[in-house]
Amino acid sequence: MNEWNLDALYTSFQDKNFQEDLNTLKDLNKNYPTYRSEKTEASLHKIIETKIEIEKRIERLHFFIQLSLSAHTDDAEATHYLDQLNNITASMIGEDIKNNAYIAEFDLDSCQDPFIQEHAYILHEIKNKQKYVLDEKEESIIAHMKNTGSYAWMKHKDAVVSSIKVNIDGYDYPLTKVLNMAHSPDKQTRMKAYFAELDAYKPYEETIATCLSGIKGEVLYTSKLRGYESPLEESCIKSRLKMETLNTLLSVMKKNMPEIREYLKIKADYLGYQNGLPWFELYAPVVEDDEEYSFEKGSQFVIDQFYTFSKHLGDFATHAIKNHWADVYPRENKVGGAFCENIRSLKQSRFLFNYGNHFSDVITVAHEFGHGFHGRCLGDQTILNTHYPMPIGETASNFCETIVGKGALKSATPTQKIVILENTLSNAIQVICDIYSRFLFESRFFEARKQGPVSAKETKKIMLQAQIEAYGDGLDHNYLHPYMWAWKPHYYDPDYSFYNYPYAFGSLLAKGLYARYQKNPEHFPEDYETFLSVTGKMDLEDIAKTLDIDLTDESFWQSSIDIIKEDIDTFKMLLEEYKHD
Template identity: 40%
Template sequence: MYTWSLDELYKGYDESFDTDVKKVSEIITSLNQQALNLNNKEDLIAFMKLDIEFNNLAQSLVSFVSLNLATNATDTISNQKYSQLMPMFNEATKAYAYFKKFLAENKDNFDEWVLEDDFLKEHEFILREIISNSQYNLNEDVEDVIAKMKLNASSNWSKLQGYLGSMATIEYDGKTHTLSSIRNLAYSHDAKTRKEAYEKELELYTKIEDAIAFALNSIKGEVNTLSALRGYENALEQTLIASRMSKETLDALMGAIESYLPTFRKYLNHKAELLGHTNGLPWYDLFAPFETSNPKEYTVEDSREFILDSFGHFSDDLQEMARKAYDDRWIDFLPREGKRDGAFCSNQPQIKQSRVLANFDGSISDIVTIAHELGHAYHGMMIEDLSILNTNYTMPVAETASTFCENIVFNAALKTASDEEKLVLIENSISDLTQITVDIMSRYKFESEVFERRQTEFLFAADLKEIMLQAQRDTYGEGLDPEFLHPYMWACKGHYYSGGLSYYNFPYAFGGLFALGLYAQFENEGASFVPKYQALLKATTTASCEDVAMMAGIDVTQEAFWKSSLDVVAKRIDDFIALTPIK
């Protein structure tokens, strides 16, 4: 079966699901009652234990609904259940506001409480973080109103973007294509197909661009308003604090990438010449697979064998987890109408499993994508025995394990590949690294300008297209053909459409380059590195990005580390160019 099974959550919207909905409603009532009577350490512990019970049940309920919607945006029952659950969960907002207020008011007592109680000691990091961030809290009534307002604001705007992106279709080559399936043709071995699919993709957006533009404006406007109301300097400061990452680290990361843009442009121009282009690489050939005399298409079964073998070169537990993911139907593989574009992994710590959504279309890149998402699942496995309150890791470190697994697949494959296959693998790797550096920088520049301009103006689709094009010119530069860029990259990326998660772009660069540095350590240390890596992943839920990196002796606040990782990329680019001379 190529679809995932959600039976471990619920077998359907049955009596078990309804019973848990009722339990959650009762727990929320109890949380609200207890929050009004927080007076001492014992009250705090009782509230948190009830919160654990709530989180375990809520995780299963909302995941079951959301995962169903991810594969079928028109699922009427799931949409109804989502509309039922979200307002219910928001009824706990005031309780959490009182809880945070209580902690802030008792910060002087907290040191003593932690010493006296092991349960509080276990949760010390997140509780101290709540106290530290209390300056950004609003009063209980305002927090309650904001939570209710967002249900019919950013939450619904986000759903609109996802719905339009999954439901919009266009005819091409005698077939009806979704956005996901037409975008997958960017990896076709046929040059004519890639160009025509690109043109059809751009045509498809014209049907939905205005609605998605309104969604983006509404979400970014809401974030601007709320970040200012809470006292943040801007949305970026709010994101960095939530990411447990310093501006110094972000600046070092972006500064290093900026200095290596000419190296990536050299690769793009070389690929353009290999494909017969003279004015830079047109966007429709950005993901063109490097041709061999016998280009290979992969099956889902091939991906299983490839990934299990590769993961086995790292550790037995990673391989066994991947085997379980394939055998126990954790993965939904194939694109279909109504299914959302892209890929993701949803960790389910309450059942000690994960679920992976992919849109597998037979390319080596699709195998790398599955490996990436299984890296998230491995990260989830490292933290599944923690209290559920200690299972939230931040955006930058979220991409570490996933990208590390990409490196495992890449390096393991190189050891057994033929000369032609090695070239394909190296080019695929460079292409992916270009995405997590150059393209990520273009997305970061785009989102920064949208946030800035949204403070004073509404940005229509034409405005958003021009901002995106300029961001691509500033980053890809002469590496891309200026006549064939992608003005709609803001419309197809769900990362922009969250009221609670801004700037989901630079974390990919952080995770990708951080993973390269970690993989270099693995190559030097071998099997002895594995326990250190596992401990590092486990620490991501209760430490800053800088402290996590220091566990591996890495200072991410300095450009030197990021440049050392980018040197690895530069070496791959030089090797690829040397092995593929222009004839």
């Protein structure tokens, strides 16, 4: 079974439990005024309990709807209920604002109730964020308008992109299948897929650009209205990340760009290119990988490597496969990419892949299962204490990638080692160069959007400039990708701007954690699970301190990038040996 099973949520939209949960939301929300009538710890306790019950129901409803739409973007019933749920949650904003103002009146450090103390971090965060909250009427208007504004633009973009057909040699392919062709061992296939993909966007480019402009315009306005200096500052505050930490990370990345690009130059030289690597060769295998990794084979390999780290990690992945938590292969009207959703109220996860039987797909499985294991480690927390910020959310996923990649190297032949290292370095290029280009693109797009809607032509120009600056002489500037903004979903989420630097943060933090695991393999797995279990109730800098890591210290990030440099040196050596065999 290669499609996920959602029955643990609901069996259908007509399931009586689905309808009851939908109808119960408003009833629960009506209880708040009674609880707020007295300023007592008992009343605050009841408010927290009710918030938890409401959030559990919203989570179940949202994931059933959203997962249904991700697997079948043309599901009209799911679209209908998404609008209905958005309208219900928008109508609840007023009570939420009053609750938060009520919470802010308490001297939280003096509260004796253990249940309140258990939620001290999130309550303090609510109190501290009050300065960014508008009055009840304004927040309610914004919430309702988003349903016909940014959320509508986001849904429209998803529907448009998922419907795009790419014509290659007279045959129409779904976009997701064409994206997988970038990994083909055949150069002509890669080239045809690249040019056909770019051509396929052209009829839709203004529509997609309009969606992006609509969303970013709304973000700029609401961010300023709430008192943030910029969407980037808002992103850092939501990420529980100091700007100092982000600047340290970006500075170290930028400083190491020239040496990281050496991988691209090595690959370009080996494949016979003189002016840098063309975009369509980014994922070209430099050596023939005869092995195909079916999902059954690939997922079992992931499970086996997970067990070398800990029984808990291996058991989690085994359970996920056996219980059909994954939607595996690409198909028409299915969203692209890959993701994990942790359904905290059920202590379960669901995984979407567009699996293409390559080793890189095996690594993607490890990545998404890492997200799922993160959710599992939060299983003993209440749902309010499980909302970890974006950057730390990419740590467990990248850590699991490293486990599988390093494990694969141990038993690999010299040729297989090249394949594995190439995949590792390809991901590193994504984390360093591509993520930096995305950060530059989004920063500059926001600046352009301040002047008015941004055309597709200008959007492509901004993207190309960002790619040239990030990839430098590692890529052939005649063959870049001006439409990378068109299908990447991260740019279109109005609630989370700059969903790019979290990948760099998570990947480089994960490499640092893996180095610590190697020094202490017996005890680190337990420390690691403890580390993940507190990620929903601490600032990022404090989470790192539980493992004696200082995120504002350049030397920590440099030590992680040094691991990538070592891999580049090894890759170069193995490739030289392979050429002379």
